[in-house]
Amino acid sequence: MNILVLGSGGREHAMTWALKKSPLVEALFVAPGNGGTEEIATNVTNLVINDGEAVLSFAKDNNIDLVVIGPEAPLVAGVADVLRAGGIAVFGPDAQGAQLEGSKTYSKEFMRALDIPTARYGSFSTEAEALAFAHEMGAPLVVKADGLAAGKGVVVADDMEDAEDAIHDCFDGTFGDAGSTVVIEECLTGPECSLLAFVADGKAHCMVTAQDHKRAFEGDRGPNTGGMGAYSPVPIVEADELAAMKEVMKRAARGTDAEHFEHDYRGVLYGGFMLTPEGPKVLEFNARFGDPETQVVLPRLESDLAEIMLAVAEGRPDDVKLHWNDEWAVCVVLASEGYPGSYEKGKVILGIDDAEALKGVTVFHAGTAKNHDDELVTAGGRVLNVVALGETFEEAQERAYEACDLINFEGKQLRTDIGDRAAKGRSAWE
Known part of the structure; x- marks a missing residue:
């Protein structure tokens, strides 16, 4: 092909x-x-x-x-x-299927129609209505721009002042048209987990679990980013939780077939879950592979991805066969100084070959390009995804950071705690 x-x-x-x-x-x-x-x-x-x-x-x-x-x-x-x-x-x-990500209001209505567990919410097209609902609900709460905002249109507001600022930013044009409608949700508690599935003809084939690290700085502090690192599998997920998440993904897939949609959904459906005390609840659906979750999921896939994707594209879900290795995968994002705010481009990158010489290490490029001298340089906020496989979580994590140390560019920024909470167990979220 x-x-x-x-x-x-x-x-x-x-x-x-x-x-x-x-x-x-x-x-x-x-x-x-x-x-x-x-x-x-x-x-x-x-x-x-x-x-x-x-x-x-x-x-x-x-x-x-x-x-x-x-x-x-x-x-x-x-x-x-x-x-x-x-x-x-x-x-x-x-385009209709993509609205599960393109509009948070549409996605919430989809979940409600299928009785998929999710946070209480309200959707508003005026700032006054949004503020009134926020005050009625009380902090902490989550403020989301309804449309696409490159992973940055979500604010977890710990107090009402932060919530008011987030709502104002949406309606003030910070996120463009994406913020013309605002979704306000109750703030769920617990660890997050991503479960992706190949979906076609109303059927879901679930992948292995992964966990992203959205916040910019250590200790899950700072603004949300596109993702600063990930790992797979997620060791804190209990068997009953995984079963519940898989059932949600299958229920969602059934809601995307040709009977409910103009065309059946063919691609990846991404389920972002919160493992709450009441069980897993959906934070969001995305209509594509996650980033950086993909970077830890695909290195564990032993099946032929081209075969899988073609079967999905042609509406042959029964031909999708998934086989995974038992290794652990850890991804650490190397970002430009200043990300997720403003940053400079054009910094020369060195050491990738040395990093990939380590056993089990692959470096996936994100924001890179070649300059006029054919040198590899930074060209985005998230620059590189350093991925390591290991027989244990600790081995994969240690190897990933060893590889990060071998790569250099001016202003290199990274989180040094990717996976630390998971290594400590479920109590790290209490």
């Missing part, structure tokens, strides 16, 4: 890396790609990935058999709809 992957982050590098291993794959293209995908595929830097017609034209001109859509924006823009109408197989839901 000839495969086109849309996106430029660590998630897309990880997917491209996994697809590259398949004997079914003849040619790989990534649009726009990054410094890492350039080494294993052909980067297409001039393709506007939110433009369905442009992507369809490229696919036809290059005999593309499968398009894999990485980020949420092209999904919400309906790129999958245009490609399918043009006869191209697509891994990724249509």
Whole structure:
């Protein structure tokens, strides 16, 4: 097959890396790609990935058999709809399915209709109504911009002043159109866990568990980011909790078939869960692979990713066969100084080859590019995802940080506590 992957982050590098291993794959293209995908595929830097017609034209001109859509924006823009109408197989839901991520209000209504456990909430299109509901609910609470905000439109407000500021920021245009509607939720307590599933024809094939670290700084402090690290599996999840999460994912998948949606959902459904004292509750659904969860899930996948994605794209869920290794995976994100705020680009990156020489280490690129001297340089907030596999959690964690020490660029920023709470057990969240 000839495969086109849309996106430029660590998630897309990880997917491209996994697809590259398949004997079914003849040619790989990534649009726009990054410094890492350039080494294993052909980067297409001039393709506007939110433009369905442009992507369809490229696919036809290059005999593309499968398009894999990485980020949420092209999904919400309906790129999958245009490609399918043009006869191209697509891994990724249509625009309606993507609303499970594109609109938090839509997602909440979906959960309520299917009796999926989630936080109490209200959705508001005026600041006055949102403030009134927030005061009625009381802090702590969670304020969410309804639309896509690159993972940064969510504020956990510990007091009413923070909640008021977050609501004002949404309606004041901080998140653009994404904040024109605001969802306010009760603040659930407990550890978080991500469970992703391959979904097609109303059926879900669940992957292995993973846990992201959203906050910028050690001790889960600071602003939310796109993710500063992850690990898989999640050792604190009890068997009954995992069973409950899998049942939720299957129930959600049944709600995405062609009977309920204009087209059945074909792609990844991401379930973000909170393990509350009352059982797992859904914090959010996403319509694509998580980032950086993908970077710890796919290195544990022993099945052929190209086979899986094609089966999903063609609506053949019974042909999806998942096999996983028993290793632990830990990912540490190396970010630019100042992230998730403003940061400089163009810092030369050294030491990746030395890091990848360590047993079980793979470095997935996120915000990287080549400069005029063909040097690898920083080109984004999250720069690299350093992933290590190990027979134990401790081995994987130690190896990941050993690899991080070998990589250098000016202003390198990272969290040094990825996975620490999980290593201490469930009591670390009490």
